Structure formats: C-alpha cells, structure tokens
Amino acid sequence: MHQFIRISAVALSSAALATGLLVAPSASADPSPALRSAKAAASTDSTPSTIAAEWLAGELTNGLIVTGQGPDFGLTIDTGMALSTVASQGANVTAINTALEARIADYVGDGTKESYAGSLGKAAVFARVAKKNPTSYGGVNLITRLEERTADVPADPAAEPQAAAFAGRIFDKSEFGNFANVVGQAYAVRALSLASSAEAGAARDFLLKQQCASGYFRLNFDKANVPSQSCTEGVAGSEADPDATSLAVINLIESGDKSPAVTAALAKAGTWLAARQRNSGAIRGGAGTEQINTNSTALGGFAMGLLKNRDAALKAALWVRKNQPVDKYKCRTALTKDTGAVAYRKEKATEAATTGIPAAGRDEWRRATAQAVLGLQFAPASKDKLKIVSVKREARAGDRVQFRVFGLAPSESACMQVKGDFLRIKGKKSGDKIVRKLQLPTGNQRRVALVKTSDDEARTSLRVRN
Template sequence: MKFSASGSALSGLALTLAAATFAQPLLAPPAHAAGAAGAPASGAARAATGWLATQLTGGVIHNDTYDFDDLGLTMDIGLSMDEVGGDQAMVRQIRSSLAGRVEEYAAPSATERYAGSLAKSMVFAQVSGADPRTYGGVDLVAQTEARVVASGPSAGRLRDESAYGDYANLFGQALAARGLSVAGSAKAAATTDFLLQQQCASGYFRVLFTPDATAADQSCVDGTDPADTDATAFAVVQLAKVSPRPAAVDRAITRAVEWLATTQRADGSFGGSPFTPDPNTNSTGLAASAFAVTGACERSGRAADWVATLQVGAQPDGSPLADEEGALAYDRAALDGAATAGIGAGRDQWWRATVQAVAGLTHARGSAKALTATSTGSEPGSTATLTATGGAPGDRFCLTGPGIDGTRTAVVGSDGILTALVVLPAAAGAATYTLTGRDGATTHTVLVGAAESARGSVAGVRLAGPAGFHKGGSKVALEVIGATPGARFALRGPGISGATVVVGSDGVLARVVRLPRTTGAATYVLTGSDGRATGRVRVLGKRTLAVSTLASDGPRTRVLVRRLAAGEKVRLRIAGTTVATGRADAKGRFLARVALPGGRGKVRIRAVGQFAALRSGSTTVASR
C-alpha cells in the first residue's frame, strides 16, 4: 500500500441436494458483492484481526521505534475489521479512542488539511456507526467537500491544503468517492468522475495525479503512468461501495479486474508496482478482494490461498513467533526471518501487511478432500438446495454446474452448513455440480427426472447429538426422534457416508458415529422425502492455545488466552495452582487478571482448555 506524506492513504464435507419449490438466484449478483454477503469470515481472517487487536495500546497503534501514535494506521485497522466482520466491538473501541483526535490526524490547523485523511476519517465514521458530520467535532463530509476542486480541468480532484505541498492521490480519491456518495453529497459525482479518469486504457489505475492541475488532460496515460496493482485493486473495492452506482463505474470495475487477471502469477500471487515487483501479501490480498467484487471465485481464491501461506500459525512454547499467531508477513523473506529472530523492529511492516491483506484473506478456500454428495431433488426445471456440511465456518468454495453462470462463491455459514440454490436443467439427464477448494474438487451428479427411493417424512423429526463439547476422534450417539416407526432416511456427515437408517418401532433410532479430530461443529444431515433435519456436535480437537500478557491497568497482570472455542472452559495455572477459571467469549478469547508470585525472575503461566490432554498453551513472563 502507498502512503502519502500526510499519512492519508489507507494505510470432510457431506454434500446434499434437497428439492426446493421456490426459484431464486444461487447467490447475490456478483457485480454487487463477493457472493457471500453476511457470511462469516474464515478462521484465518479472524485470527489476523485478532492479532491486530492485540497490537493496540489504549485503542490505538503506538509506534515504539519513533514513539508516536499512528492514528492513520489505527483507522486502517478499524476499516479492515469492519470489512472482515465479526469484530464490531473492537471497531467501536477504535472509534472511541480516535474520537478526540480526528483534527490532530486530518486537519491539525486552519492551514493544514489533508484531503486523503479527511476522506478516510469520513468513511471510518460511516462504517463504525458514527455521524460523519459530527465525529470528533468535525464535519468530515463538509471538510472533504472543501478539498474537492470545484471547476476547471481538474474538477472533482482532491487537493491538500498544506505548506508542505499537495500529496493527494488515488487512495484518498477513491475513499472520497465512496464516502461522499454514501453521504449523498452533491460533489460525489464529480469526485467519482475524476477517479475514473485515473484509469488507463489498459484497465489499471495510476497512483499519482497529473502534476499540473491546470493541464487540459488529467487522465492516465498508458506507458507513461506506471501500472499499480494496489491502486487498481483498491479503486475497485471502493468503487464497488459507491451508491448509487452508475454504469460507468461498473464498466471501470470490469476493466480493472480484467487487467488484474492478466498480471496474476501462476501461484495466485501479485507484485505491486515497478517499485515493488515481487510477490507480497499487500498487493495479493487487495487483488483477492477486487476479484471477489465481480464474483471471480477461482482467481480470488487462489490469491487468498497464497496469502494464507504467509500467515503465522500455531507456535510451540519458546518459538520466536509465540503470541504472534494470525499475523501476516509481507513476503516469504519476512516470515522466514521472523521464524528465527522474531518480528522485532520490522513490526510496522507486519502491521501494514496484515491490515491490507486481511480482507482478501477472507476469500481463502476450504478443503474439499472429504466431500461426498447426494440429492433428493430431481424434477426437471426445479430449484434445488445445495447443502454442504463438515466445513469450517467461513470456508469458501467455488461452485460450478448447470444453472450457474460461470463460477460462484459458496460459503460455509456460522452453523457449519454451506447452503446455495441451483436450478436443475429443464430436460431429463445427468446434471453435475462441482465444489472446488484449495486442495481439489468434488462432484455430484443429479439424475434429473429420475424417481427417488421411498423415504420417510422429516416433518416433526429431530436429529439430536449430545450436548456440550466432545473430544475430537471420540465416538458419540446421534438420535433420530419423532419419526414414524419403520421410516427410512439417508444419514450423512463426518464419520458416516451414504448410510440408510431405519427407525425402530418406538419412533427412535440411535446411530454411533466417530467425530472428526478437528475443532468445529460436526454437522449431520438426515434426509427424507420432503426435506432434511440437521444435528450438530461441538468438537474440540488438538490445539496449542495462545497465551500472552497485556499492559496492566493495576497491580495484577492481564493474561489473554486466544484460539479457544466460544464457550470453552479454561483454567490459568501458575506453579501447579489454578489462579483463574472461566469460559471463552464469542471470539474464542479469555481475559483474566492474575497476581504473579514474587521472588522469582520469571513465571510460567499455563492455560488449559476443556480437555487438558488436547488443548493447552503457556507463556513465560518476568515477575515484578
């Protein structure tokens, strides 16, 4: 990502097809969204935003190297968290922390007003739930409008008011186009029009404007203005949020994404510009988000999958990257170096890489290795519901097949179920559907027009699993309750594939299954003649918990445990003694204040999850 001198630039699955009687598109039109509106973020993306949350001090990022609060980067973190979703409480905390410092950041004096910073502050106010006309005591809409050139060849262009020069650029222009359109500003159209002029004939957007604001031609020139992945992808993402969106904006988005497709490497990665030509997470993450705007699932997924290879995973005790789980390295060299020496003085680069790439990381694809499929709908021309179970919430898959225009993104919901709609062909025959993940694909063929085997009705039927958490790999009993005695159903899910089950004379059936070894909700589907019933078992697999200490706000030390499951029991132990107990919050985190024993140079704090043999972690801290 490019920054102006004013700091204003943005810093195994069981697959079921069930007949449906209503017709509607499979997903939201890809021109308006990634095909996953309202879907949960992937675990990898949530780990990255979780790491960013641990980097805040008093709600802001503090740069220890140069001893200053980086307000622009803090705002970028809030914008990224909003884009990923699921961290709105943290976004509001950042909003509160920055509320009294908006002028300090964007308009420090009557003669120093930075257009890009004002535009970013306006958009941040909008997404965080603040009033952009009063946030921080500043009318950010009016102040941004005041930085828009009113007439002449450069009408619509942002311009800084500063004794140090004008460093307004495409990043601030794109934010202004978005924010002013959302605010209903009369200057939104001109701002957007000038942004579109920055697109070259090849489709990419340039970063810097024409130096002479009075020149007749203010547009991008192929071969003269350098191509830039970050600027192009960022423009696409912001233009997609312009509302209302004219046809010219849609055309610009299409051209930009087509250009990005020509520059994507075979491994899915991107370089940035002639100055940053090597593959990096900054550029690749942004490109993943841009592809998702147009529903280009395969390209978006490959880019996000590459970003995921540079994320810090679970670390053993004593690792230089302990407590850094979820962070994204800028490139392979940065990750390899930190693996032996820690992040250290390079932390600012890690912050910026993670901030820019995390939204793109949400489009990383899940594993398709264990996909199996069946269907209950076969009537020609009917709408069928595609259901996949066993995946992790937020996992993306690329769906293709009859009734689907190109490739669509399908997402595993927060309940562990992927659901999408497909329209079966009007003619009888075989209709094959494919779900593609990061490690391959699975296919399922529906015999359109074929008669179905007789099955019982699921009306009033429950598929119940045992309550609470259960160890990964253990056996549990599932119960079918309320069915007609002798009824037959198909049962699918982890540890059971293609089984036909028959209800006993008492209307109850029990089936023992072996749970998967990974953490998540193991979802089982009972399919009948008229639909399906689902049951879930909460599974805890082996995992190293992340334990860290935060800045203290009193005599006790604050200890944060991450990588827990929501609601999981957790204990903190020091020298064999339990010093705190509780349950993880909805984000899988547990925070406690503990008193460290005196008389020791260092103290080891150990966190133990619900199953001690599978889930624990520790950190060593200096005793006071």
C-alpha cells in the same frame, strides 16, 4: 504498501493517548452488503481472517496503532476497516472509533492552515463503517471539509478549460505540500457518494480519468497545470499501480454508484487485475513494491472477490494464507506468540520463525496483516471434518508409520504429532488428504497421534510395542 504519509507538528508533539476508550457501547462488526453478497455463494473458512484480526487487535494501544513516532492514524483506520469485516471484532472497532474521534484533527488537519483531503475521505469512510455520522465526527464535519478540498466544476467549462480539467480533483491545503493522490481520491469518492454530496459526481469523474486504457489506475495525479489530467498509457507518471487499482475498485463498489461509467470501469479494472495475477495466486506490486507480496495480493484478491470473480479471490487468499505462520503445539517457533500475523513476504516469515518479529519490523507485519484480513475473507473452507487415521493399528517402537489427515482447508497450517515426533503440514489446494509418516516412541503401550490446527484438533491411537 501504499499509505498516507503526513507528519505535522501536531502529530509529532502529541504523545498522550486518549483515555476512556471503551465508554461508548460496543457494536457488532458488520460486513458491508457488498462483501456479504460477494461471499453468499462461496464456501469460505473464517479461521484465517479471524486469527489475523485477533492478532491485529492485540497490536492496538488504547484503540490506536502506535509506532516510535506516535499514533499512526492511517494504519489505525486500516486496522478498523479490516476488523469491521470480522464478526467478533465489534468492540475493537468501537475502541478505534472512540480513540480516533478524540484525535481527529491530528489526522485530517485543523481545517484552517492544514486540511488533508485523502485523510478526510478515509476518515469519513471509516466513520460510516463505525456507524458514526461523518458530518459531526469529533466536532468536525468531514464531508464539508472534504468538499472544500474538492475542485469545483467551473460555471463555464469552455471559458476555463484548465479548471474544467481538474474539476472533482482533491487537493491538500498544507504548508508541508500537496500529497493528495488516486488512493485518497478513491476514498473521497466513496465518502462523498454515501453522503449524497453535490461534489460526488465530479469527484467520481476525476477518479475515472485516472484509469488507463488497459484498465489499471495510476497512483499519482498530474501537476495541476497539465492540460489533460488523465492517465495516458506509456507516459511517465501513468505507470500501472495494482494497489491503487484495487483500492479504486473497492471504494467504487462500496460507494454504491452503479452508473454505466462506473460499471464499465470496474469491469476493465477487474480484467486487468485478473491478468496481473500469477498462477500461484500472488499479485506483484507497482513501483516500489515490484516483488510479489501479501499486501498487493490481499487487496487485489478482495477487490476481485467483491467483483464476484471468486476463483481469482480464492487463489489470492490461498497465497496469502501460506504467509500466515501458525506454529503452535509441538511445532511452536519464535512466531507462536504472534499466531495469526501475516508476513509481507515469505522470507520475512522464515526469518521470524527463528528470531521472532523484530521491533523494527513490527510495523510492516501490521500493515501486511491489515490488508490480509480483507483478502483472507475469501479463503476456501475444508471439504471434510478434521480427522487423522493411522494405516496400522499396531507397530513397533521406532517404526515410521503412515498417517492420513483429512479435513484441512487449502493452505491451512497444522501440526501432526505423536510423543517424540512432529511434523508441520499445510492443506493441499485441492483439499484432499495429506499423507505423512511419524516415528513411534518406545514403550509397550497405546499412543495417541494428533493433528492440530489453530482452532481444532483430531486424534487417533495405535498400539506400540518394543
């Protein structure tokens, strides 16, 4: 679960949150043209991404995601980017933008002693998503600052081979060290390209050098004195990183760059991601995240969806949706109050069903859900209208009667119930009917059997006699 990690004196000492966050007029969330195009020919279910977004929006404090160390601006931007893909979340995107703009120096640096390249790129991308001007964002020209942190192409590359090798590469200016990496480079390419910056081409070319022959992108750059500055398969420092690969794909597509070099790089990366995907739909992470998880799976699925590999995107969304507990109604658990949240791994959801999401683990759920909203954009829709049917019109009290449920979307959670008995069910990958039995209660009367999802319900009834 990669993130920009930046702890500065300013960030640590700033406890007060911005006020008046809803003064700006709210805008409708507006999925990008690339996402709209990718989903145009697919029949998708908006429910899982919508309820995930609703939960995530509920985690905001005055427009920011706040941890024990204070506001997490990087995760706040991830949250804003995720919410921007869900039509009902425009007001929350506006709230995030207002809060972030007021505190932008805390995230990108003061521009003199501290200037963080990856943060500048990511903030500039979010500014555009929020329909703001990145050249005047909270009084900061994010593009100019980013250009300052992007290595120039030397006037005579032959005379300066090392400078030519890292031309276009982003660098931090900081007393804490240089933490710029390939993820930040991908955001920088998108921000500079959309701004029609003269630095965009060099930044793009350097990003493409971080792609290895197999198609994946590595996470970290070489040291500045290494001659090649390129990903070299099989060499330490050039290990495959699925998250970096997915984010490179997403940002290159959203940059609008349709050059032959980018088109070829996207095709290779898409092939590599699809080969990395397991039959279950899950994608294993890179170093430090080797286990299969919703973060890597959702990012990979979203990237492949934007590449219009809809089968791979659908499979990824199904696996992510399985890790989104929807324990409501008779099937309620300790997670019911957090309906919509997505667990990083399955065992986390199992644990939390009994204990709830622990305070110390809440940050992990937020990070997983911010990425899951993206992957869930490609969750397949149900074949039919939700319906429950009993195989009998009448039965004795205590009998276990068979019920058939139609219209559950693949991997969708639901609760079947009749007075005194209930079952948790999940939609089949095929979308076909679910067949389960419920035990009938005592009493000579007509009883109602229900099936309830997070946003719908259906019912039937049958006569019960003692």
